[in-house]
Amino acid sequence: MQFEVTILGSNAAIPAHGRFPSAQVLNYNGEVFLIDCGEGSQFRMNDFSIKRARLNNIFISHLHGDHYYGLIGLLNSFHLNWRENPLHIYGPSGLEEIVNVHLKHSRTELRYKIHFHPIVADVPTIVYDDNTLTVETIILNHRLPTTGYLFKEKKYLRKILADKILQYEIPHNLINEIKAGADFTDNTGKIIPNQELTVDSVPPRSYAYCSDTCYTENFVEQIRGVNLLYHEATFVHEHEARAMETFHTTSKQAGNIARLAEVDKLIVGHFSARYANLDTLLSETREVFADSYLAIEGTTFAIESSVAV
Amino acid sequence: MQFEVTILGSNAAIPAHGRFPSAQVLNYNGEVFLIDCGEGSQFRMNDFSIKRARLNNIFISHLHGDHYYGLIGLLNSFHLNWRENPLHIYGPSGLEEIVNVHLKHSRTELRYKIHFHPIVADVPTIVYDDNTLTVETIILNHRLPTTGYLFKEKKYLRKILADKILQYEIPHNLINEIKAGADFTDNTGKIIPNQELTVDSVPPRSYAYCSDTCYTENFVEQIRGVNLLYHEATFVHEHEARAMETFHTTSKQAGNIARLAEVDKLIVGHFSARYANLDTLLSETREVFADSYLAIEGTTFAIESSVAV
Numbered sequence: 009m010q011f012e013v014t015i016l017g018s019n020a021a022i023p024a025h026g027r028f029p030s031a032q033v034l035n036y037n038g039e040v041f042l043i044d045c046g047e048g049s050q051f052r053m054n055d056f057s058i059k060r061a062r063l064n065n066i067f068i069s070h071l072h073g074d075h076y077y078g079l080i081g082l083l084n085s086f087h088l089n090w091r092e093n094p095l096h097i098y099g100p101s102g103l104e105e106i107v108n109v110h111l112k113h114s115r116t117e118l119r120y121k122i123h124f125h126p127i128v129a130d131v132p133t134i135v136y137d138d139n140t141l142t143v144e145t146i147i148l149n150h151r152l153p154t155t156g157y158l159f160k161e162k163k164y165l166r167k168i169l170a171d172k173i174l175q176y177e178i179p180h181n182l183i184n185e186i187k188a189g190a191d192f193t194d195n196t197g198k199i200i201p202n203q204e205l206t207v208d209s210v211p212p213r214s215y216a217y218c219s220d221t222c223y224t225e226n227f228v229e230q231i232r233g234v235n236l237l238y239h240e241a242t243f244v245h246e247h248e249a250r251a252m253e254t255f256h257t258t259s260k261q262a263g264n265i266a267r268l269a270e271v272d273k274l275i276v277g278h279f280s281a282r283y284a285n286l287d288t289l290l291s292e293t294r295e296v297f298a299d300s301y302l303a304i305e306g307t308t309f310a311i312e313s314s315v316a317v
Numbered sequence: 318m319q320f321e322v323t324i325l326g327s328n329a330a331i332p333a334h335g336r337f338p339s340a341q342v343l344n345y346n347g348e349v350f351l352i353d354c355g356e357g358s359q360f361r362m363n364d365f366s367i368k369r370a371r372l373n374n375i376f377i378s379h380l381h382g383d384h385y386y387g388l389i390g391l392l393n394s395f396h397l398n399w400r401e402n403p404l405h406i407y408g409p410s411g412l413e414e415i416v417n418v419h420l421k422h423s424r425t426e427l428r429y430k431i432h433f434h435p436i437v438a439d440v441p442t443i444v445y446d447d448n449t450l451t452v453e454t455i456i457l458n459h460r461l462p463t464t465g466y467l468f469k470e471k472k473y474l475r476k477i478l479a480d481k482i483l484q485y486e487i488p489h490n491l492i493n494e495i496k497a498g499a500d501f502t503d504n505t506g507k508i509i510p511n512q513e514l515t516v517d518s519v520p521p522r523s524y525a526y527c528s529d530t531c532y533t534e535n536f537v538e539q540i541r542g543v544n545l546l547y548h549e550a551t552f553v554h555e556h557e558a559r560a561m562e563t564f565h566t567t568s569k570q571a572g573n574i575a576r577l578a579e580v581d582k583l584i585v586g587h588f589s590a591r592y593a594n595l596d597t598l599l600s601e602t603r604e605v606f607a608d609s610y611l612a613i614e615g616t617t618f619a620i621e622s623s624v625a626v
Contacts, residue, residue, distance in 0.1 A: 022394045073389060073423060080382060085332075
């Protein structure tokens with residue numbers, strides 16, 4: 009089961025140094041989730057061979073242009089490529105008006121249905137839920153209402169032990185119940201506790217996307233222990249005052265969030281156009297949290313299962 | 318005096334094969350005019366070192382996304398880069414609403430003033446006029462109201478002959494009048510006709526941008542003899558039926574317009590995403606009009622003055 013994040017763009021505000029604005033895709037077992045969609049995201053999807061046919065859900069953090077200006081182009085290309093599957097868009101309510109005003113003036117009636125899921129950046133809320141994955145909002149603190157997104161694999165069923173199935177002659181139709189935690193009553197009436205029949209499965213995996221925000225520890229508990237955290241680090245430590253002023257975060261502050269939340273791995277991104285070279289930004293982050301990486305476009309960060317499921 | 322066109326993007330509808338959607342810049346003596354602004358135009362301006370500080374006028378042909386989706390990103394980047402000079406945008410009236418709905422949702426008040434010049438695609442109209450250049454609309458025939466743009470250098474003043482200034486003791490303050498065509502009366506009352514005092518200057522240069530349109534000869538007279546014509550050629554000859562259906566033009570049809578209008582040189586562009594290779598499209602165009610070229614991104618087409626002015 010793949011669970012991997014590919015960076016499409018990571019620059020703040022203005023494209024510079026060949027870096028595109030914010031966009032990422034999460035590939036969960038072949039299903040593609042797009043997270044933010046800065047201008048040119050569709051070009052990057054071509055460049056990195058992202059399978060659009062499996063893209064059905066788009067999550068937008070907020071309505072600064074560097075996070076969504078590529079959306080209308082992608083939607084239009086879906087239309088021109090004869091998409092028929094419905095598309096779900098999660099983000100601030102203004103998105104619907106923005107998309108519709110474009111469609112109106114080009115007299116376009118899309119060949120597919122868009123379901124807008126307006127998000128109120130107020131309290132963490134589960135906005136997406138399928139058999140295997142949930143997505144909940146993370147409340148960030150920025151100049152506009154802004155939400156991050158926490159992608160959480162659902163807990164796997166417990167693994168049932170093959171020798172116990174034989175030993176207790178467990179019928180096939182009870183297997184799933186037992187995997188889900190039920191005890192088993194054999195035909196003598198004896199109750200075999202679930203603990204004896206099953207072992208715990210691998211822990212579910214998780215990815216937290218936090219961009220844009222000033223430094224805040226408000227969501228640390230919510231993202232505690234995630235396998236992978238993307239946190240914006242627009243500025244190096246020296247420009248901390250500028251970070252506060254613009255409701256952004258520095259390298260060290262991002263590292264600190266990762267440290268406090270005890271995540272496995274940190275990606276930093278949303279780099280200010282003032283930095284052609286990102287070495288300082290990375291080394292400062294690593295001073296605080298060693299397992300940190302730059303959100304370089306085209307890089308894929310995979311979260312492996314602890315053991316084969 | 319530079320008069321040159323640089324291609325930023327030339328693909329139709331959907332970006333493909335590394336080709337960006339439509340956008341060009343015309344550099345007239347350092348002043349930059351942007352013609353159409355498909356998604357990613359600002360990236361291409363970076364790539365090709367286009368001087369944005371000298372960009373004050375943007376011309377949009379119509380409201381299909383591949384011709385304007387890059388506009389809001391460029392406007393926003395101007396804002397973030399502290400632009401103060403007013404900007405003029407010529408194009409369909411819907412542009413103002415589109416731009417404003419984006420700005421509203423990002424709560425952005427631009428640091429500079431945008432003057433929208435709504436264009437009615439009805440009859441050819443001069444929409445821009447300065448000391449040296451005019452721009453008039455070309456009425457195209459597409460699925461949406463669409464205008465091309467004809468950039469015409471103004472006729473230079475006539476060249477006054479130095480020896481005649483000495484011979485007739487022409488006072489300095491009359492020079493410009495005579496360059497503009499006036500006769501000269503000497504202090505005996507004798508009238509020296511302008512023809513004796515001046516020679517014609519080099520012919521003014523012109524560039525016509527025609528995208529998107531079905532095949533129509535309606536504007537041939539208007540563009541007759543231009544130095545450089547850009548005409549869309551979305552399809553190869555084989556796909557003529559598809560061209561008609563979508564209100565586009567083929568290679569040979571574009572060549573035919575160039576031939577009928579007796580232009581000096583033809584650029585074809587707006588290539589369908591179905592063609593990875595453009596060799597056929599070019600060779601077919603050249604069968605009809607030899608001096609034809611592909612609108613390859615990054616290429617600059619210069620129109621030289623016939624002689625030094």
